[in-house]
Every structure is written in structure tokens, then in C-alpha cells.
Amino acid sequence: MAGFRDEYRSKLRTPDEAVKVVKSGDWVYAGHFAMYTQLLDEALSRRVGEVSDVKVRTVCATSVPKICKVDPEMKSFTFHSGYFSAFERKLSDKGLAVYIPSNYGQSPIFIRNGSAGHPNVAMIGVTKPDNNGYFNFSTAVSYARTACELADIVILEVNDQAPWVYGGEGETIHISDVDYIVEGSYPLIVHSPEGDVTDADKKIATLLVEEIEDGSCLQFGIGKLPATIATMIADSDLKNLGIHSEMASTPFMDLIEKGRVNGSQKKIDKFKATFTFAGGTKELYDYLDRNPAFASYAVDIQNNPARIALNDKQVAINNAIEVDLYGQISSESDGIRQISGTGGQLDFTMGAFMSKGGKPFICLSSTTTHGGGKVKSRIVPTLKPGSIVTVPRSWAPTIVTEYGKAQLGGKSTWKRAEMLIGIAHPDFRDELIKAAQAQGIWTRSNKIC
Template sequence: MRFNEEYQKKLVTPEEAVRVVKSGDWVDYASFSGQVIELDKALAARAEELFDVKIRAVTALRTPEVVKADPEAKHFVYNNWHFSGLDRKLHDKGLCWHIPLLYHELPGYYRRFLDIDVLMIPVSSMDEHGFFNFGPQASHAKAMCEKAKVIILEVNPNIPRCLGGREEGIHLSEVNYIVEANWPLPQVPAGIPTEIEKKIASYIMSELEDGSCIQLGIGGMPNAVGQMIAQSDLKDLGIHSEMFTESMVEMVEAGRVTGARKTIDRYKIGYTFSFGTQKTYDFLNNNPMCVIYPVDYVNDPFIIAQNDKVVSINNCIEVDLTGQVCSESSGTRHISGTGGQFDFAYGAYRSKGGKSFIAMESTFKKGEELRSRIKPILTPGAVVTTHRSVVYYLVTEYGIANLKGKSTWERAEALISIAHPDFREDLIKEAEELGVWRQSNRF
């Protein structure tokens, strides 16, 4: 292979590669299942000699070694665009900071506003043309490469080759250093949906039809919908989704997905990142049915809307009686991030025949106390993820409510009708005090 000589010249140990990092630098670790392991360990080993090294990542599936090596955050400042459960726990300890975003805008943030001194990014093995593939995390990878002063690849043969699309890889000539690694991709099983999640999913299933183009978010309930789709008799479904999920593999294998009725990327599955089990990664590897794109394509509401019958399905944490949706914090405690919820809620509504669903269990437990997720007002400090004017359908185990075109009192009525029965009378009293209830209301 004619690129081997250049490859060998750029090949260094992780310890040699991280010597380029200086105090005060901005370092990016890439995202999701594709975050560096060997380079992270090597950089952590330099903790005592570095100060104010600022790191950006997305949804860590392993606790970064730089955080473990610096429990007081004196040397490394770890920032994240969208929290995983691990990131959330680090945030609780003051070891992780959140960066708000609209996900479809993220590549533009890098190209317009952000600096990267050192980019460390995992890739698949080099092909015969000198290209490395970003694997299942194209997202904003190419935009980071364009802005990085130094690019270090962590080459891992276990990373699947995810076909594009566009901006799915980088050429050997564009990189500064190469490090070789051989770690397994994180295994993130979809989990078994609860009975409540299945009930919620059943309401959404009744709204699907042949030719629908599906987006599923993270969590048990969207996964429950995916499993029900696989077991249904729906035909010619499409997939255009920021995340490619394990249940989508089931949908394809069951013959539900052809993409034949899509108007863009026809016969193809469009996505921007994925994590799951090895079954998911094996499905994506060299699969011409799947095309990975940067997120400013996949999540652009005006691209989403070009397909007909787009169905967007996402979770939330709580909603107030006017329809404001919080999906990323519990009061002031940060839980996840905006992600693509707004992008797909807006894009699905603009789609001909499209529908967006935001789902939640009607209650949660605080200790032994049962509390409602439908509230008169959001918990103080709660982040509004999806504006009340953008919200379309809200779903709980007690039903489904369409908020489009409804006045404040109609919204209150619709939301209280899908609240847990134990909380409805109190919610009515609160609605009266807030001036969003009429004596003639009923549900």
C-alpha cells in the first residue's frame, strides 16, 4: 500500500503524541462511542505538569482518565455537550461542565466560534486510499478537524466503517500523529421496556402508518416503539434519525424498513451517530443501506421536513400546564442536554403528514413520595428544552394530547387529562390560581 510509509512516519506512542498538549489548551475528545482511550490515559499521566487544559466531549460512555487523575479539577476542565449518566454524576461532584447547544448547529459552532489546539479522535483502520473512517460518530467530526491545530488519530480496528453520506472520514495527509489502539467499543444494551413504557408506546403506535419516516431518541420508551414496530405489519418505513438505535436493527431485519417512500436519501437510513451492542456496530459496518452524515444535515429541521410523514419520538423529564417541556434538568441539577429534541420536533411538524411525540411516565418517586411530572409550573431552575409553541403531541400512560392550536386553558385541560388521576384535582386548583382554567373545562 503506497500510504504505508507516510503512516509509519506519523505513528507514535500515546505518550509521545500527548506531549503536544500545553497548559491552557483546548482539547477535543470526539463523541459518543468514539472517544479516545489510550490518549486519554497518556494525557492523564501528565496531570501534575499541566494546568487549565480544557477538554470537550459528548456523552461519555467511560469515565475519562483525566477526571480520575484530577479529582479537584485543578489541571483538567472537563466539558460536555450532552450528558451521559456518568457525566451527570461528575457534574454533581463539580467535575463536569455542560455546554448548551442546538444539536444541528454544532458543526457551525466549531467553524464560526471555537478553537481547538489538539483534536484526539478515534478512527477505523486506514483503507487502501489512505482514508480513515470516523465510525458511528460523524456528528461534527469533520468540523473539528477543520479547526484543529493538531490532529491525533487513535486507530482502532474494532471501529466499524460507516459509509457516507459525507464528512465521514479523514485522509492520512490531513493528520499530524497516529496512535494505535485495540479497545472494544462500549456495549450499551437497549434494555427491556417497562409495562408503563409499553403502554405509552402503544398510543404512539396507533398514530403510525405505512411509509412513516422514523426518528427515535435515547431511552426505554423510544426503544419500546422500535420493538413494537418490528413486531407490527407496517410497511415501507423510512429512518432519518440523529441516533441509530439497536431497535432499528430489529425493524430492518423484520422487513419493516425499506425507505422506498422517502423523498430524500431514498432507500437509505440516514443518521449521524450510533451506540448499542456489537449487533448494532456489525449491522452498520460497510452497510450500503446506511448513510452517516454530519449533524448539520441530519438534524437540520428544513432537511428533516423534506421527507413526508416524519415521526419524531423523544422523552422528557417534566412539562408545565402551558406545555413548556424540560428534558435536560431536574431543577438546577443537569441531567442530559437539548440534543436533537427541538430539531426533530420542529422538523417533523414541517414535514407533510409529520408528527412529533414527547413522552414521559406521568409520575416519578422522590424517596417514597410519588410526584407528578405534569406540573403547574416547571421546577425552579428547570431548563426549557422545547418551547410550548413547538410541542405537538405529549404522551403518558394515561393518553395522548395534541397541544397545537390550543389556548392556555385548553392546554391545561388536555395535560391534566393525561396526568396521573391522583394529581388531577390538585392540578385543577393550581390551574385556577394561574388563570389557565375555565369553570366549563372537563376532560
């Protein structure tokens, strides 16, 4: 015990001392989500002008990184993210954030094989150590362990307000694997879905809850619609549900507290709600602290489609921006403008498809209102030029709008067009039919919508 405490003190540094190890040209892997390393980011920003071409990588930073504020010309730092938060999206609009395309679950693989850039320095947020010298990655297990294992230098930013989250694999690191430690104390930044819940959201949620059976295993993506669905499930009479999800969000508390989720029917991680990162309210973070109902895993384990499929009745619920008449799903960009990221949407869609009794869903309101008040259909003839296909048509699941559900799997192009037009807003159906005819995916067999 004394040796561990002595080792801790010997590795303790101020943030400014710790970031002196960063050299020009380095790849720096920073903490993710609510565990973004705020003190080390601020200290690194004070080295602007001293270093050049330092590439900083994270996932979904929950505040504007200081390195971006102090270096608008990106002479010292280039900021990269594997999934854009609202902050990063605005930075990208100014040319100050670069997106890294990949399925979230692939991230550790790309780090291990060297294609993602060798982690010269890992700056990772953690909890206080336990009595055995282990630190916990708290609400962002993600690929933190992989980054630390391969990094030349490991710096931990200890936040004594971070919850200790029990895990299945990859959730801790021992002090013997650490080079430097900095200490801090600040509340984790809370995450709340963007926008107000609409009548369309409520209708979609109602349609989805009808599809969930007792004993189903649930995954929800990021956003207000999945949160609405989770809240509705919590108020239902469903029972013996499980959770195998990329994200743990605030509504999970209600699902467990109201007895909807107990994990009793899961085939793996029985009685555990599993995830790789958490984002929500302070109440969620407090609830996660040493709560045996939860287990966190590294993202390449949690998001592996084959592992997802091991649980029966896996239900995957995710959002989209646009869906075209072929069933191509764009969930992360508006044309060439990156909005969010691929995340685990494709992984969980595939996993739910392969699960016995599984059901993957992609949800979106039938219309959106752009600047100037112009209403546009989100079911479109073809995706906007430059829009990223997050889920290819070969894996297209059931699409849900407030006007109904369209199960696209195994359907022909003309049948998909018919079904999608049937759940589009009525004001746009005629022009969608004309587009389908012009594209050769409307036949004499089609119904008149």
C-alpha cells in the first residue's frame, strides 16, 4: 500500500509540467465525452506557438477545447473528433475541427494497426484510484485503454468528482501503466438532447413502443427522440427488459427504478445494463457510481455486431437526417456539412438484424423546417449531393416516421419506394411518386399513395 502511494506522489505533476512532454508532430489522444481532459487541454493551449502540427484526437468533446480558441490558424494544433458534438460542429463550420470517419467500434482496431496515427501521448480522464492502485475511466471507457496501452507516454487527469463505473473489460488502468498524473476537481458536464420534443416525436415513440416485447434488449442512440422513447417505455407495462447500448442516458435510471429493465432475459451480461459511454444529468452520473446494475466495456467489445447479436430480441433505435427512396440512410451529415458521426448506428443495426427476434429501427420526422420557414421532406428521391450514407441500403432496417413504419429488409427497389412514400408527409407524396417514376423504381404494381 505504501509503495502505491509513493508511486502516485512520484508521478504527480501540475498540468503545465505534464504537457511539456508533447512535441511538435505528436498525436495526442485526449479523453472523451464528459471525461474530456479539461485541465490538460487548458495547459496544452498555453503552449501555442511553442509547438507545431500537434494533432489532438477525441470523441464528442462536451465543451469548446481551449486549443481551438487560442489557435484559430491551426499552426500549433489540429483538433480531430470521431463524433461531433454541437460544439465541434460549430468549430467545423469555422474550419477548426476535423472529423475522423469510422464506425465507433472500429476505433481501437485502427489504433492497434497504426492507421489512426500512433498515440504519442495519451491524456485520459479518470477517477481517483482505489486502494489497489487502479483508476477507472468512469463514464467514457470508449477506447481509452487501447490508447493508453499503445501510447509512448500516459498522462491521467484525475477528477475526484467522476463516478466509478463498474465494468466488464477495459474500464480500468493500474498506476504501474501510467507515466504522469494531474489532479483536478470539477463537475462532469451534463448532456441533454438538442431541441424540444414534438408531436411527431411522440407519435414515432408510440409506434416504436408497440414493437417492443417483454424480454427485449434495448439500444438507444443520441438525441431527443430516443430519450422520448425511453421515457415512454418507463411508463409502460413492459417487463424483463435488458440494455445493451453504446450510450447510457438519463432515462435509463427510470427504466431500472420502475422495474422495466432487470436484464433477466439477456444471454450475456445477465442482470447488467451495458454501455461504453454515458452522457446525461448529474443525477445519472451519481446513479452510475459503483452501481452493480451497470457494466461498461471498451467500444470494440460493446459495439461488435456479433456480440450484440448474442442477446435475443435486440432492439436498436437510432435517428436519421434523410432517407432516400432506395433505402439509403444519411444520419450524420447535411450534404458535405458534418453534423455528428457514424457512431454505433451501423454496428447496432447489423447486430439487431442478426439477433434472434431482433428489430432495428431508424426514426425521423417526415419533414424538417429550414431557414426562412421552408418545409422539406426528409424522405427524398435521392440523398443531397455530398451526404454521407451511414447505413447502406443493403442493411436498411425498418424506417419509422409519424405516418407509419416501413420494413425495408429484403424488399425490391420499387417496393421500398412505395413503402417509403407511404410514410412520407402527405404533402410530398405526389412529387415523390413522380421522382420514383423518373428513377425507374415505380411500376404498374405500385399502389397509389
